[in-house]
Amino acid sequence: MPKYVIVGNSAGGVGAAEAIREVDPCGSLAIVSDEPTPAYSRPGIAELVAGAKTVERIVYRDDDFYRKLRIETYFGRPAVRIGLAERKVYLEDGEELEFEKLLLATGGTPIRPPMEGADRAGVLSFTTVADALALRARLAAIGSGAGGEASRVLVIGAGLIGAACSDALVRAGVKPIVVELRDRPLNLLLDEPASELARRAMVKAGVELICNATVKEVLGRPDDDRSVGGAVLADGRRTDCGAVVVAVGVRPRMDLAAKAGLKVNRGVVVDQRMETSEPGIYACGDVAEAYDCIYGGNRVVPIWPGAYRGGRVAGFNMAGRSALSEDATVMNTIKYFGMSLVSAGEINVGGQDGYETLRRLDLDGPDAGRYRKVILKDNRVVGFVFAGEIERSGIVNWLLRQKVDVSRFKDKLLSDSFDLIDLPAELRRAHYGEATISQAQRQLGWGRRLSHAASPRTNGGIISGN
Amino acid sequence: MRRVFAREEVCIACRLCEVACAVEHSESKHIITAMRHEHPKPISRIHVEVDGPFSFAMQCRHCEEPLCAQSCLTQALRKGEDGVVRYNPDYCIACYTCMLACPEGAIVKASRGTWKGVAKCDLCPDREIPACVAICPNEALLFGEAWEWEAMQTPAEPPILARGGHRA
Ligand SMILES: Cc1cc2nc3c(=O)[nH]c(=O)nc-3n(C[C@H](O)[C@H](O)[C@H](O)COP(=O)(O)OP(=O)(O)OC[C@H]3O[C@@H](n4cnc5c(N)ncnc54)[C@H](O)[C@@H]3O)c2cc1C
Numbered sequence A: 001m002p003k004y005v006i007v008g009n010s011a012g013g014v015g016a017a018e019a020i021r022e023v024d025p026c027g028s029l030a031i032v033s034d035e036p037t038p039a040y041s042r043p044g045i046a047e048l049v050a051g052a053k054t055v056e057r058i059v060y061r062d063d064d065f066y067r068k069l070r071i072e073t074y075f076g077r078p079a080v081r082i083g084l085a086e087r088k089v090y091l092e093d094g095e096e097l098e099f100e101k102l103l104l105a106t107g108g109t110p111i112r113p114p115m116e117g118a119d120r121a122g123v124l125s126f127t128t129v130a131d132a133l134a135l136r137a138r139l140a141a142i143g144s145g146a147g148g149e150a151s152r153v154l155v156i157g158a159g160l161i162g163a164a165c166s167d168a169l170v171r172a173g174v175k176p177i178v179v180e181l182r183d184r185p186l187n188l189l190l191d192e193p194a195s196e197l198a199r200r201a202m203v204k205a206g207v208e209l210i211c212n213a214t215v216k217e218v219l220g221r222p223d224d225d226r227s228v229g230g231a232v233l234a235d236g237r238r239t240d241c242g243a244v245v246v247a248v249g250v251r252p253r254m255d256l257a258a259k260a261g262l263k264v265n266r267g268v269v270v271d272q273r274m275e276t277s278e279p280g281i282y283a284c285g286d287v288a289e290a291y292d293c294i295y296g297g298n299r300v301v302p303i304w305p306g307a308y309r310g311g312r313v314a315g316f317n318m319a320g321r322s323a324l325s326e327d328a329t330v331m332n333t334i335k336y337f338g339m340s341l342v343s344a345g346e347i348n349v350g351g352q353d354g355y356e357t358l359r360r361l362d363l364d365g366p367d368a369g370r371y372r373k374v375i376l377k378d379n380r381v382v383g384f385v386f387a388g389e390i391e392r393s394g395i396v397n398w399l400l401r402q403k404v405d406v407s408r409f410k411d412k413l414l415s416d417s418f419d420l421i422d423l424p425a426e427l428r429r430a431h432y433g434e435a436t437i438s439q440a441q442r443q444l445g446w447g448r449r450l451s452h453a454a455s456p457r458t459n460g461g462i463i464s465g466n
Numbered sequence B: 001m002r003r004v005f006a007r008e009e010v011c012i013a014c015r016l017c018e019v020a021c022a023v024e025h026s027e028s029k030h031i032i033t034a035m036r037h038e039h040p041k042p043i044s045r046i047h048v049e050v051d052g053p054f055s056f057a058m059q060c061r062h063c064e065e066p067l068c069a070q071s072c073l074t075q076a077l078r079k080g081e082d083g084v085v086r087y088n089p090d091y092c093i094a095c096y097t098c099m100l101a102c103p104e105g106a107i108v109k110a111s112r113g114t115w116k117g118v119a120k121c122d123l124c125p126d127r128e129i130p131a132c133v134a135i136c137p138n139e140a141l142l143f144g145e146a147w148e149w150e151a152m153q154t155p156a157e158p159p160i161l162a163r164g165g166h167r168a
């Protein structure tokens, strides 16, 4: 009986466990996590700070999940080493787990840029439930929301995690100061016009956004030097604050893989089956450097859907059903500060040779805040950004992932009302049948074969084969 | 599992399915009360798309590999053991990642007071046949297994014409 071990109990680990159990109900399956809790929604930790949800409401799976899937759980127990020869994972507390197939879904570690005074109480990260609860406790301790300079919160980073944190603070009644190294917020996810929309939304929400800046030093409080009381920026500016949240992003947590001698680059390198350089060992999610169908090579794409789907591909392969990650690429939605923004694929390649940019922007007019940009290469969508109307963005995302030639209808892509009906009929029909029959069923020629045996009729809207 | 399939050849864009869906998912489930007196107005999870003489109704396909649920940042969207892809608003954080993931554009925004979230087809858990299928006067919406639908697309015999007409 195959023994599966998964290190990391989050999007990637759960995605793999669910896939393994779809194929193999028997093999023993263990999940190791250094966090003490069952899986939870990592982006959901913002809801804890905002006071919008409790810990029970951000769980990623119900209580009986591990029991139902017959998963042995090793929570609160870090894995420290992989033994390749003996095929074992060693936990810090001395436990040894034998494996035949291993998945590394270890995610990322928050990046802590060097600054003086970073060890003062009140300097926090923002990636775990524990971080979110610590931030809430800190807010209560410094009386934030009650005004007063020392009760303000400084957030370092205006990327996805920084935006999540500062939006949560705003919802909790705190007006944060956000310090960003680059010249615009969300610069990795958005192009310039969309960043401008984000900047306006942040400022309107009461955020003090300082771009092109870094924090040089965290200062202590006059009455307690070990506790955060302010900060000094690289240009010498000083500000009072009662907490500093370092939210500049995460770096792949690949120490386990690197120590074991697996091939690593920016992340743990995997093929399209999500297998590492070592047969039988797989990686996915924030720790992996996996194939990106738009980038056309491997890269680290730290997004939740990518982790789950990569885990699913890994899980199938681990359990013996072959699967490929063919259509993975970056995609994000940003709902912070009342915005409605989506982006996918390559969005900052406009103007380069071979790319065609379709664009509609209204920054100040009656449609202010509405923006659509689609980037094409050889008449295929390689990236897009929409602000405002996003309900049908998934259709454009499908065109992008499937590399559909859009030359016959590309003029419609910029319309807010772009919908399935705008696709040519034969494309629409192909698309229509796709979802409901799995690839395996289609390979068996499912519908076609059955059509000779049964001639379905309809009655009262119900199809009945006889 | 049985799903809803749409036939654009016989859809006449009457939009009765939209009304039936909205009423079925309203608080009162009564057409006048639902459309006139409920605030916010109940929303339909099916939408009819029209382009000149062409039209068809679009709703969730309850995909074999549901990208919405696989992309959901929480457990608000999940595929049940019965294959139905369901939405649980209690877990939703209104991030709208599902909208960016769904290849059909089948998820719509929904809000109620300060609550924000989404809505999608749930195949009408309280009914034997989904409301949209039951009301469609032309059998442009059909309820059946995917293989039955596929078989209809490549008939061994000449195409079967729908028997129209209203039903109770
Ligand atoms: C505040 C915030 C907001 C976000 N918002 C979005 C968003 O809107 N959209 C989006 O797509 N993504 C978002 N993300 C990113 C998303 O959360 C990640 O991409 C996703 O969590 C990656 O999943 P993963 O399974 O690869 O790893 P992780 O979720 O990082 O989980 C890895 C787990 O493995 C454990 N682990 C690591 N090493 C060991 C070890 N040696 N032994 C035992 N356990 C170990 C870790 O403690 C952790 O629990 C956000 C992230 C944050 C922090």
Ligand code: SF4
Pocket: A435, B059, B060, B061, B062, B063, B065, B066, B067, B068, B069, B085, B101, B102, B103, B104, B105, B106, B107, B120
């Ligand atoms: S909402 Fe969209 S992605 Fe989800 S099951 Fe329905 S059609 Fe598929």
